[in-house]
Amino acid sequence: MMSTLNKIPVVLVGVTNGLGYSIAKALIVNPKLSVTLFTRSSEANPILEPFIKGGATIKNVDYTSVDSLSSALQGIHTVISTIFPVDLTPTRNLLKAAVAAGVKRFAPSEFAFNEEANAEFDIFKNKKEFWEEVRASGLEYAAFRTGVFLDFFATGAPVKYEEAPLNIISLILDIGAEEKEIPGTGDEKVTFTSAHDIGEFVSAAVLLEKWPEELGMAGETTTLNQVVHDAEEILGRKFELTYVTPQELRKRADEKGATGDWFGRFICQVRAALVEGKGDIKPYLNEVTDVKPTGVKEFLKKYWGTQA
Ligand SMILES: NC(=O)c1ccc[n+]([C@@H]2O[C@H](COP(=O)([O-])OP(=O)(O)OC[C@H]3O[C@@H](n4cnc5c(N)ncnc54)[C@H](OP(=O)(O)O)[C@@H]3O)[C@@H](O)[C@H]2O)c1
Known part of the structure; x- marks a missing residue:
């Protein structure tokens, strides 16, 4: 059995909605990962039961506090966010905390179309704004694109x-x-691309040595x-x-x-x-996983x- 020390410590942010749920399912069965799930729910939420049984650590985090997010991110290698940035504050605090905690890489909640589309849709305006902040953060980063x-x-x-x-x-x-x-x-x-396969692609992508800016995939x-x-x-x-x-x-x-x-x-x-x-x-992840x-x-x- 691989020791916890050799596993990649990954945080998935947002679990109770479908996409985060599917990604969590794929991450917990990847033996090379040590998985922590950030959620606003408590461990008592039955939706989290399979993840707790599967060995994930659940952290009920406060997205208003960069300090507490930063301490929850200590020792973490990769952060994957699924929070739709209707309000940019939780997402922004997460990025600030990731930088403060020395996280290596960060994937914002993209999971849709290309960058041009983000500029065009009103409700993706915050995705576009945040993408620029991620680019300027100094972290390794990537956009998972799914169609x-x-x-x-x-x-x-x-x-x-x-x-x-x-x-x-x-x-x-x-x-x-x-x-x-x-x-x-x-x-x-x-x-x-199905939510199930997005989970599989994301889980495989965490193992890649280096992330290019675009992590496209296609069912x-x-x-x-x-x-x-x-x-x-x-x-x-x-x-x-x-x-x-x-x-x-x-x-x-x-x-x-x-x-x-x-x-x-x-x-x-x-x-x-x-x-x-x-x-x-462009199905980059189909080619490399x-x-x-x-x-x-x-x-x-x-x-x-x-x-x-
Ligand atoms: N390509 C497509 O066809 C398609 C379709 C749907 C969605 N998407 C994309 O998939 C991503 C997820 O979408 P979604 O609609 O599921 O997003 P969402 O409603 O924001 O939910 C994602 C997760 O974020 C957490 N969350 C929600 N609101 C939050 C808040 N205010 N503060 C902190 N955490 C919060 C929830 O987890 P907890 O309850 O565990 O905290 C939830 O599981 C987005 O990027 C969206 O654009 C793409």
């Missing part, structure tokens, strides 16, 4: 989605709907026309398709913004950005295959 979560294709499926406590929504395409609106021509490349990079084709085959029926231009999507985004529907605006912005290739992720991710068709079969 769209493949898990969203399980929305409304006959097989219940139980991979993680993730809030799944039909962000891009409602697989079960008879009528589907496709952004662009449907032939633009889009990357999809599969495909097109929406191909996804629809696969869904038609698996569900055994044809769908009615209409195509919408990015210009129209941007117009809708503005209309949604004018009525204060910020999430509706975000969805329109994402759909327009995908047409422009901002969700086509042994992870064998789930592709779109395999995923659709798992959740929708019982209807074939």
Whole structure:
């Protein structure tokens, strides 16, 4: 058995939501890692039970205090954050504490599209701002880029989605709907990766000697026309398709913004950005790790295959 001394001490920040949960699952079974989970929950939260059983150390941290975060980070090599930076304070304090504690490397909560997309989406504005702070921190750092979560294709499926406590929504395409609106021509490349595989890629990436700035991964990079084709085959029926231009999507985004529907605006912005290739992720981690991710068709079969 490998001694704790030889293991890489890693902190995962944020556990109770789906992504952090899936990453935690992958980290705790990696024998080369010693895992600490930062959470606002207490150890009594049943969601944490498998991680405690799996040997993770749970730290209920105070994100308002750089000093206490810094003492919780003593001796840590790698910090991976999943906190969506709606408010930058907890994330910023974490970075300051990581620097103060002498942490070697830091991954902010990216897990989406390319840098250009962060500049474009209103609700990713803080991701962009924080990315510059991470770059200036002096730490080794990287952005995990994933494209769209493949898990969203399980929305409304006959097989219940139980991979993680993730809030799944039909962000891009409602697989079960008879009528589907496709952004662009449907032939633009889009990357999809499942939360499970993101966990596997992140766990493997922690073992890499050196991190480049971009740690892209792909369950599969495909097109929406191909996804629809696969869904038609698996569900055994044809769908009615209409195509919408990015210009129209941007117009809708503005209309949604004018009525204060910020999430509706975000969805329109994402759909327009995908047409422009901002969700086509270079799969660096597929090339340098042994992870064998789930592709779109395999995923659709798992959740929708019982209807074939
Ligand atoms: N590519 C895609 O399709 C896609 C889809 C969804 C999300 N994402 C990305 O995945 C990442 C995680 O998203 P999410 O929606 O799960 O984020 P989130 O709601 O912020 O949750 C992430 C974790 O952060 C902790 N947390 C939440 N609010 C916090 C706060 N105010 N202070 C400190 N900790 C807090 C929670 O852990 P504890 O309760 O354990 O403290 C939670 O498990 C984001 O970067 C997001 O953009 C990508």
